[in-house]
Amino acid sequence: MPTLSRWFVRTSFVYLAAGFTLGGLILLQKGLGILPGVWVWLPVHVFFVLFGWILQFTLGMAYWILPRWGVIEGRNRGNDRLPRLSYIGWNGGLLCLLLGPWLRGAWLSQAAAWFNGVGGTLLVMATVLFLAHSWPRVKPFLT
Numbered sequence: 001m002p003t004l005s006r007w008f009v010r011t012s013f014v015y016l017a018a019g020f021t022l023g024g025l026i027l028l029q030k031g032l033g034i035l036p037g038v039w040v041w042l043p044v045h046v047f048f049v050l051f052g053w054i055l056q057f058t059l060g061m062a063y064w065i066l067p068r069w070g071v072i073e074g075r076n077r078g079n080d081r082l083p084r085l086s087y088i089g090w091n092g093g094l095l096c097l098l099l100g101p102w103l104r105g106a107w108l109s110q111a112a113a114w115f116n117g118v119g120g121t122l123l124v125m126a127t128v129l130f131l132a133h134s135w136p137r138v139k140p141f142l143t
Contacts, residue, residue, distance in 0.1 A: 012054075
């Protein structure tokens with residue numbers, strides 16, 4: 001497994017642990033009512049589980065499994081600059097989305113909206129970068 005795939009997968013498990021911890025705290029509040037401010041973190045829980053765990057794990061597996069067609073620049077998966085930038089953008093976007101509820105709780109709602117916008121933009125850009133790298137590697141099966 002290439003190093004970048006391992007980073008994608010390992011980071012996805014960190015988001016899995018963080019997302020399940022937030023989900024557990026939200027369920028604790030729902031059942032016992034002892035953590036009233038935890039509902040603000042529901043969007044972060046959803047983003048961590050969906051984008052941080054599931055999609056980042058999928059990107060790591062896709063980078064590893066997609067076919068290797070020829071040698072480009074001495075590497076069998078092509079130039080890895082775009083997927084590396086995708087990894088950085090993906091995790092930067094998720095961390096920006098983490099700051100949104102925290103800043104909203106500190107009465108900085110405009111900063112929270114700005115971080116949410118930057119985080120969403122980084123996620124979209126990271127997806128486009130990963131697709132730009134992976135699209136040429138998808139080829140029909142030749143017999």
